[in-house]
Amino acid sequence: GQQLNQSPQSMFIQEGEDVSMNCTSSSIFNTWLWYKQDPGEGPVLLIALYKAGELTSNGRLTAQFGTTRKDSFLNISASIPSDVGIYFCAVRLSGTYKYIFGTGTRLKVLA
């Protein structure tokens, strides 16, 4: 089936550092989503992207919809301890109501 590959799988960073992660696919998608999951909770939508090349910010988070429509990137600036969690990318299969999620990037922040 279709897969979304996220990298890195996990990362440890110091508080205050910037973070970059990405999500790639072998297929083209027209909707890219980024979610965050806190430990023991369900995912929460951070940013939705609908246009190739689009750059969208939400506070310290910035996400970009790749120009090839096969990838997306998420950056977190000046990380803080509450940024800890798993970050998932997701796409909607065109013409359907189905979503595919990536395998996640696990972020740990060292104070």
Add this chain to the structure above:
Amino acid sequence: NAGVTQTPKFQVLKTGQSMTLQCAQDMNHNSMYWYRQDPGMGLRLIYYSASEGTTDKGEVPNGYNVSRLNKREFSLRLESAAPSQTSVYFCASSEEAGGSTDTQYFGPGTRLTVL
């Protein structure tokens, strides 16, 4: 406003037992979804209901059945549980499947272990 609620929070079953996971949302959303989350695999869609009265298979439907009881409630049933169904199950809802917003609101999850 509770959002999406799921019961139970935890469950242990023996192989072959059956059970129903309950999900309810109070946001008047049309669409509801069931996902499972396994370590290192992200979330995988089991079934979804685009609107009241309709259900459709997702990526991993085998071994499960669903019922969209009304607009608020969407249940997931395991008829004969297997160890491979040990997972964390999340229910989600959205205003309109494939509409102008793709925002799904997730419940807190049900942690199921099948022995």
